[in-house]
Structure formats: C-alpha cells, structure tokens
Amino acid sequence: MATIRDVAKLAAVSVATVSRVLNNNGYVNKETKEKVQQAIQLLQYEPNTMAKGLAGKKTETLALVLPDISNPFFSEVARAVEDVAQLYGYTVVLCNTDSDTDKEQTYIQVMKRRYVDGMLFASNTLRAADVLMLNKANIPLVVLDRAPANVPCLVVRSKNNEGAKLAIRHLLDTGCRRIAHIYGPQETATGKERLIGYEEAVRSFPWYSPTLMEPGQFSIQGGMAAAEKLMERHPDIDGIFAGNDLMALGALKKLQQLGIPVPGRVSLIGFDGIELTRITEPELSTIAQPIYEIGATATRLLIKKIEGVQLENETYECEVELMARGSTRGNAEAGR
C-alpha cells in the first residue's frame, strides 16, 4: 500500500503539500496540485483512515445504538442513518443493546475508545449520567424518542400523545364504542406517552375501564396474548388501539384465529407505520411516524453538531399521520 510519503516522493513535494491537496485546505499552486494528483493516480494511493483519525482527531465514524436491528422499526431507522451518513462521508457502526443497560454501558465505553465522532441513541436505557459522560468526552449525541430527565440533549421524536388521540378519534369516527388499548413497556417514552394519550382520550366515556388496557411488550407475541385476554375479558370490545404496529399485527393474527372479523366486529389500529402493516390482509390502519425521516433528520443533526454548528439542545418533534386502511371500519376497501 502506498503511503503519503510515496506520493510526496513521486511528486517531488513534501508530505505536507500532499496532505493539503488531499484535504483541499491551505493554499497550493495549481501545477503542484496536478503533479500530486497524478502521483496519487499512479500509485493508486488511498489515505489510511486510522492515521488520519489519530493525527486529525476525527474518525468519520458514527455509532448507532439501538435495541435490536432485527426489529423492523429499527432496521428502517438504521437504513436512513446509513444513507445519510454515507452521503456525508461517515461510516456507521452498529450496536444492539437488547435494551439492556449493561450492554449499553459496554458499547458506550467501546465507542468512546474508538473515538467515534458522534453517537445516535435509539435505545431506551440511556441515563443522565451517560449523557453527561459523553458530553465530557466531547462526543456529540442525538437521542431518538426519549431524553433522560434534567440533562440537555438533542432529541428527535414523534408526537406520541397526539398520535394516540388521533387513533382514538379515528376509531370513534368509524363507529367504535368500546375501545381497548394494548400498551408498550412503560419504561419507554413511546409506550408511556401513547398510553397516556389513550387514557386522556377515553376516560370521560362511560364505558371506560382500566381493564381495557393490557400490556403487549411491543412484540407480536405480546400483542397476540393481550388481544386474547382483552376479548375474553370484554367480548364487546369493538376497537383496539395498539401502541405499536408489531403488537397490532399480533392482535390481528389472534383475532383472525379466534374467528373475529376485522374490521367487521373489531377495528384495529397500530402505531409507527412500518412497512409490515401492508403485508396483512386486511392491511393495518396505523398512526404513521415518518420513520425514515426521523433517522435521516437525527443523522443530519448529529453531523451538524459534529461539524461544529451550534445547535440548541432542543427537541425536534415529528408529525404523525393517520393511515386509515383495511383494519378499521369504513376502510375495508382502502389502500388497495
């Protein structure tokens, strides 16, 4: 492998000059530049990223920390992150935490010693101490969904509460009169906020009861189990709002197994807008977040921060959108 020294020798200049044309900074005479570029061509020279990183204090690497890449929501986010990163010349390192605090700690340490230029957190276990530590280590940070309390940091998130209310209004509008909720883990901001949105939207109704709420761990299995319990407990339920699409998918499957027509007898709506909502028959109505946009925006913000743009430590809230499809009444023919 050719080094910058070889190029310098061949072009009969100093390594400093080669470095200048390489990075396009500092003045360099046009002819000199051409000589250097020819040498680079000839030697097929490619700069060593590590040496560059060590000398220049930049690695052009981003760490993406998420619970599980095989969860379709996060793989869509990851795709967006990598696309944008690639556009700006950054490389993405993948970290699966399984929402396990220990694993997350390990990764934070590992990424710190790798001197990643920035971190993107889409995991729920980030604590205030971690944020502080990263600040101290001078590693820019963008958090998805949830900021630890009392520490300033950049957050990109969706309007969960509003989305939940949108879901309930849609179910009411399409004739539902007894609406249950399958909720996600209450340690997560998304799980909690959507549950609160549901409660706020329905608690004034005479039919409201806490027994209309059932946890589903944000998973397909959890959604199936929750739907089964709910229908057993309240056979007159005619609408279900699931806190994410995975649980809604599980609920749909269970309802179909039980022979309960969707949306004929029970309307069903999820939250997130992952691609999978389109693979079932009927297609799943959902409150869609702009998943790709969230990942892309977060990455752009992170890169800006890395490149020294002063950003307020604010929260970027993304709009959510009702996708009325086959699984809610009046939309059986929609989305085809």
Place this chain on the structure above:
Amino acid sequence: MATIRDVAKLAAVSVATVSRVLNNNGYVNKETKEKVQQAIQLLQYEPNTMAKGLAGKKTETLALVLPDISNPFFSEVARAVEDVAQLYGYTVVLCNTDSDTDKEQTYIQVMKRRYVDGMLFASNTLRAADVLMLNKANIPLVVLDRAPANVPCLVVRSKNNEGAKLAIRHLLDTGCRRIAHIYGPQETATGKERLIGYEEAVRSFPWYSPTLMEPGQFSIQGGMAAAEKLMERHPDIDGIFAGNDLMALGALKKLQQLGIPVPGRVSLIGFDGIELTRITEPELSTIAQPIYEIGATATRLLIKKIEGVQLENETYECEVELMARGSTRGNAEAGR
C-alpha cells in the same frame, strides 16, 4: 483523556510495560502488573483504538456488506453477525449496497482505507476482480450465498436446490397437482438455484409448463404481481412455491384479496424462514434456512481467518428444513 504515557508515569514504569499488561503479552512481573492496573483504574484509562490500530495493524472492525438492512432476512443476519463480533471484541460497520455495483465498489474502497480486519459479503454483486483485490490487500473475506466463479474464497450458503425440491415434494405430498413458481432475480445464486430446483422437480410432470414460472424480484410487491398473473393465466393452479418468503407473503396477500382460500384452493410455501412468516393467518409454510446460524457461522469463520487460522477456501453448506404450517394443505391447524 488519559494516555498510556500518563499511566506509565503514574505507575513509574515505561509505556512498553503498560502496553504489555494491557495486551497481556510478554512477561511482566506480578507486582509491576498490579501497579499498572491500579494506575489504569485511577486514571480511568482507556486505550485509543485508533492509535492501537495504526501501530498494531489491527482495527478490530468488520465490514458487513449487504443489499439492504431493512430487508428482514438481512437484518436477522446482521443481528447474528454483530452478536458474534461483539463476543470476540470486534465492531461491525454497516454497508447497504442496494445490490448496486457502484455502491459496492465505493464501500470496498472505503473499507479498505479504514483497514477493516475483514469483510462479510451478503451482496450479490461481488465480482472476481474484487475478491482478488481484497486478497491482495490482505483483507480476509467471507461470502454469503454466492462465490464469484473461478476465484477461491470462503462461502457460507444453504442447500437451495435441495430446499426447492423439498418444497415441491411437500406440495405434492399434500395433494397439489399443478404447481407454479415465483422466482427471484436470476443474477442471484439463491434465485437461480431455487428456480433450477423447481424445474428439476416438476419438469417430468405432464402439467409442467414454462408459463408456470413468474419473476417476483424477491419482494412483496413482486410476489403480489406474480401471483395475480399466475392465477389469471392458470386458474387451476393449486400450489405455489415462492423463491423467498417476502414473495410468498405478497402472494398470500394477493390470493386473499382475490378471495382464493389458502390453503383451501391454493397451497403456498416460501423459502428462508424469516420471522415474518409467523405473522400472517394462516402462517406461512416455508423452507427454513438457519438464518441466525448462517450469520454467526460466517462471522466465526471470518474471525478465525483474521486471527490467522488456516482455513481451506471451501464452501460451508447449511441444511434447510421444511416448516409445514397453515398455508399448505393438511397443515391448517399446524403451528398454532
């Protein structure tokens, strides 16, 4: 950030000694070792990975090149790769190629200059020249599914031909008498081999016709379109073998939209065994590859190669397994 120098000073030894205890190589007196470890503790010292990489010629980084992380098959693979890598102290860099040769070339260059310790290719566009180049650059390589012709390299793959035949046999066993095939891109090994397996299994039947084969691009959309065409062209089809699960999922959706009972009138089977095959009702029968195992095995082999273990450039073939579930006849109650 403390450096190795700070540690050396505090422990009153040389940096060489610190390096030795850090890497646990070379002799070092027990008491000295303890002194050093205490200093490390005190200073909260963490070695700089880049400096280590530059000096030691190792980055402990693996590049994972795949078409698209948001494809569930690849996100399952990625999860396995990262798990194993993490276990051995390696970090994984993500590269989405969209099966685009240009993007792939770019990534190969970028990863080369980053001096990744090894590459895992799960993309179909790898060419013989690339393999040779990586060999020359001394970057160990493991390929998933497909090896370019005429160049030695390590390949991990599944028994596609055999799997296709297993699928056809299952359809025949459960009473199908006219079986169609939705096939994947013929530039891919998987797409091609499964199509060949299908042809070999059915061509001796009197009902066989080339018009029973329809391309579906390995996608849900493609699967839907293909299923529609097939049923229009041959309304008497009573079994469909799709070359992957995504296309099978698309076919299932289309059949349900058309009001064609599955498996009542048409039995359906996919290939891959992704998790999504369980979310539909009926669940999808499929020829399962051990996806996680494939990713894990490939990563272990790659790490062995990196660590200097001599490996034959052979092909590791994984077994496939018939998962008979609700979408094929006689299994309507299976898998619940």
Place this chain on the structure above:
DNA sequence: CTGAAAGCGCTTACAG
C-alpha cells in the same frame, strides 16, 4: 505557496 518537524497514542523488536 511550500517544507521541516513535532506530534497524535499506541506496538514491537532489540538490548539489557
């Protein structure tokens, strides 16, 4: 506009 030199934070023979 260009070069010499120091330095980034490690590892690794080589002496001792």
Place this chain on the structure above:
DNA sequence: CTGAAAGCGCTTACAG
C-alpha cells in the same frame, strides 16, 4: 522481566 527508541501514516502550526 523492563526500558529506550523507532515507527505506524497522517495533520498542523510555524517558518520562510
């Protein structure tokens, strides 16, 4: 068992 020193391949003030 331990240290001095060279070197990994770059960048970046500092002179000129």
